[in-house]
Amino acid sequence: MTNFIKTESGTRPIKCGNLYVGGNNKITVQSMLNTKLSDTDSSIKQIELLELNGCDIIRASIDTEDDAKAINIVKKHTEMPIVADIQFDYRMAIHAIRNGADAIRINPCYIGSETNVESVINECKINNIPIRVGVNSGSVKKEFLEKYNGVNKLSLVESALEQVRIVEKYNYENIAISIKASDVKMTYDANIELSKRTDYPIHLGITESGSDEDGIIKSSMGLGSLLLMGIGDTIRVSLTEDPVREVIIGRKILQYLGLRPYGIEVVSCPTCGRTKVDLINIVRDVKKAIAPIKKDIKIAIMGCAVNGPGEARGADIGIASGNGEALLFKKGEIIKKIKESEIISVLLEEIDKLN
């Protein structure tokens, strides 16, 4: 059973809807809808799927008044906080907040006059909702690019902190910060620097990380390395794919770092010349069969008697295969010998029996 470990990041917690982000609270997983929020039917369907797969917080682009009005509607269908993502029009932020947004993502220096900034911050104050500010590697201001010789950790951190200072100027400290780059090392360096200079909660992500293995590997390395250092209070894996996949990958990153459980963990060996069962297909079929099962346990499916018994003993349920047969382990003990053809059905039976 994976232990539930809370973040030790030492940031100050902020409240986002029914959740706290930062401090010793669990690290949350976010995703962003790729529907227009005003298309409420499609948005609600996507929100339900995201929630089912372990999403904690939803972000949605708010580009029109209709998008803002839809916040109230979709909130009736989910417990998850909704973060309104605003680009340049400060009025959309105000509409979003008045329609129930639980947080906004906005960069004050891109929304025009001081009066605009003040009106947005006042609305956040009235409703006591957080503002996420920050920077992406593609949006560093010219003055910082010139001062620090291009996009690098210092220009990213200074850009992000400039946004923070603007919000603080209006006596508001209900803030989360993000610094994202498509470059893993730059994101890593910048977030370490940021964490030394602020105690606001940090939203982690590798921006524009791509799709498939590219996006998964970049995100796992970038987020994983920072999370292992205790940096990061909420994460988003950005993939050029279905947002549900972002959530699954994000939850698995937290699971494999021992930060939050996320269903059944499967340990299996890579196979080699000693493997005497059809391990690759067995593991593929087991993973398919257990996908809907929500139990925080570890199972091991191993190919032979070399490393097999050790891993099988260390899991809640383990299989150490031999020549057309296998030993079944449960909580470290050998239970029985089974045939290769029974491996999948016996594993499922034993998983079912575990609480």
Ligand code: SF4
């Ligand atoms: S557990 Fe056995 S079969 Fe699997 S990779 Fe190791 S030595 Fe090979």
